[in-house]
Amino acid sequence: MMFLRDSSQPIHKSHLYALGILGYLIALCLCAGCAKREMVKESVPITRWTCDREADEAVKRHDYEEAIRLHQKILETEPDNALALYHVGYAYGQTGDHEREVFFYERAAVLGFTEGNIFFNLGMAYGELNRIDEAIESFKKALTLDPDSADNHFGLALAYQRSMADRPAEQEFLKAIELDPAHIEARLYLSMLYADRGEMQKAAQHLRDILKIDPSNTGVREFLKRIEGE
Numbered sequence: 001m002m003f004l005r006d007s008s009q010p011i012h013k014s015h016l017y018a019l020g021i022l023g024y025l026i027a028l029c030l031c032a033g034c035a036k037r038e039m040v041k042e043s044v045p046i047t048r049w050t051c052d053r054e055a056d057e058a059v060k061r062h063d064y065e066e067a068i069r070l071h072q073k074i075l076e077t078e079p080d081n082a083l084a085l086y087h088v089g090y091a092y093g094q095t096g097d098h099e100r101e102v103f104f105y106e107r108a109a110v111l112g113f114t115e116g117n118i119f120f121n122l123g124m125a126y127g128e129l130n131r132i133d134e135a136i137e138s139f140k141k142a143l144t145l146d147p148d149s150a151d152n153h154f155g156l157a158l159a160y161q162r163s164m165a166d167r168p169a170e171q172e173f174l175k176a177i178e179l180d181p182a183h184i185e186a187r188l189y190l191s192m193l194y195a196d197r198g199e200m201q202k203a204a205q206h207l208r209d210i211l212k213i214d215p216s217n218t219g220v221r222e223f224l225k226r227i228e229g230e
Contacts, residue, residue, distance in 0.1 A: 049113070050083060051087055052070070055071050065095070086104070093121065098129050101128075102129065105122040119138045120138075135159040140156065150179040151183075153172045153176040154173065173189060182213050203227050
């Protein structure tokens with residue numbers, strides 16, 4: 001799968017095999033976590049919809065099956081509770097059911113829900129389903145709401161990269177790095193893009209920058225050795 005979410009990788013797998021680093025990068029991505037789906041941030045006030053405490057506590061303790069059950073119970077009496085729709089979509093995504101994840105996010109969005117990270121999460125879910133054009137549009141919506149989010153630029157870059165639009169992908173990766181110089185994932189996938197284009201010096205520089213941030217990152221260190229050996 002293309003997008004970085006827990007165990008998925010936002011890069012053409014054929015490129016990784018060509019570089020001989022798939023195992024290293026899978027291990028790296030499993031540890032990264034930048035582009036995991038996120039719940040509504042605590043600082044975001046929800047004024048139109050609420051969920052009961054028990055349902056939200058189930059999400060917080062990662063009991064996603066219980067979270068789905070409790071939020072579905074809310075939706076039986078409040079079918080237009082967009083916050084509950086968003087939360088149940090998030091829970092389904094965490095169980096790997098991306099079809100249902102998208103279904104509930106889309107329902108929440110139709111009701112006007114724009115809080116938290118819904119369009120970023122929706123873009124990631126579309127990516128899991130290889131619905132790349134929809135992923136691109138969703139990340140663009142996320143950027144309309146929060147143009148200074150490094151993660152939103154990163155998500156759009158992943159979608160562009162998957163659609164073989166390398167130049168726009170490069171620009172979005174660079175924008176993510178400009179906004180957050182410590183964005184390891186943006187540097188990593190940009191280095192892959194450069195390596196795939198044969199621009200090894202650029203790739204190596206971003207890998208070195210990652211190692212300045214995270215010197216213990218053995219996956220990146222091995223990738224750099226391979227790049228320097230080209």
